[in-house]
Amino acid sequence: MPSTSPASHHGLATLYREQHSWLQRWLRCRLGCSHSAADLAQDVFVRLLAKTELIEVQAPRSFLATVAQSVLSNHYRRQKLEKAYLQALATLPEAVIPDLETQAILLETLLELNAVLERLEMPVRKAFLWSQLDGLSHGEIAERLQVSIATVKRYIIKAGAQCILLDGGWS
Structure with a gap:
């Protein structure tokens, strides 16, 4: 740097x-x-x-x-x-x-994840959140975004990879 x-x-x-x-x-x-x-x-x-x-x-x-x-x-x-x-x-x-220390760690992690998701393109973010939080299938997401299922899979992989890279990955 x-x-x-x-x-x-x-x-x-x-x-x-x-x-x-x-x-x-x-x-x-x-x-x-x-x-x-x-x-x-x-x-x-x-x-x-x-x-x-x-x-x-x-x-x-x-x-x-x-x-x-x-x-x-x-x-x-x-x-x-x-x-x-x-x-x-x-x-x-x-x-x-959770105890206060764990709460603080969870909040910081949540804030970092939010920052990562904010940097993603909107369709990638939507696909990932619909998949992870709403439990939508790839087909349902593809229909909502008007893209192919293969594109939805790429979006979810891209978002997931960014989340894993957040802290060098979680163990």
């Missing part, structure tokens, strides 16, 4: 110094929470720090708002998934509820 040049770190440090307070206020207006705004503002700059190419910014606030929109979108998606997960846990009998 190529390292970021000191010049880009310098530019990012300047951007941080000059725009961090503005970005945090911008996020606070959207979130209604200063703590979450502070966390997400940091996430924006961490995301920029992770970039390996040089970032040239002509309009810093517009640029930061665009990056922040993506970070906000991820934040809301994570919240929605976490809420659904917690609701599902609440429906379980107390005897089978």
